[in-house]
Amino acid sequence: MDNGACSYHRFLDGDESAFDEIMKELFHGLVFFVDRYVHDTHAAEDIAIDAFSDLIVHKHRYNFKVTLKTYLYMIGRGRALDYLKHRKVIAFTELSEATEVSSEEKTLEERVLSEERKRTVNAAIADLPEDMRVVIHLIYFEEMTYEEAAKDMKKNRKQVDNLLYRAKKELRILLGEDGELLE
Numbered sequence: 001m002d003n004g005a006c007s008y009h010r011f012l013d014g015d016e017s018a019f020d021e022i023m024k025e026l027f028h029g030l031v032f033f034v035d036r037y038v039h040d041t042h043a044a045e046d047i048a049i050d051a052f053s054d055l056i057v058h059k060h061r062y063n064f065k066v067t068l069k070t071y072l073y074m075i076g077r078g079r080a081l082d083y084l085k086h087r088k089v090i091a092f093t094e095l096s097e098a099t100e101v102s103s104e105e106k107t108l109e110e111r112v113l114s115e116e117r118k119r120t121v122n123a124a125i126a127d128l129p130e131d132m133r134v135v136i137h138l139i140y141f142e143e144m145t146y147e148e149a150a151k152d153m154k155k156n157r158k159q160v161d162n163l164l165y166r167a168k169k170e171l172r173i174l175l176g177e178d179g180e181l182l183e
Helices: 005-012 016-038 041-057 068-089 095-126 130-141 146-153 157-175
Strands: none
Touching (some): 005 016, 016 041, 016 068, 041 068, 095 130, 095 157, 130 146, 130 157, 146 157
């Protein structure tokens, strides 16, 4: 066979088996050739199949000035270079790395949920009366003792204790008894 030109003429004349002959003769060589560019056997096979598909779909493009093998290799080379160009744009992840990505996504999801909970709690605290907001801020955010908060608010310890109790009770109402608005 003259690198597939006779078989391709027969294919153009309607002989479907002629294309099978071309595939048998040139496919593995084309895959090997493309693989030298892309360094990925599966991608090389896909590109080779695309090159043969191009030969079927665009029958008028091959003009017999070069051998069919050379023509297919030119198509394969062009597609391989396109693949490499697009591969830089699209980040591929190995399956072994996928578990790391999924754990990173979980961490991200947990952070988003945590931030949402904080916003919900802060919104509920903002709805409290001034004294209740102040006592919660001093005790839980400034980490003051009850005595320090009482001195700062010019109240006695029992008043701070009662105020904090009422603030917590009000927050339970605003957020739900078990904090279901936080879930």
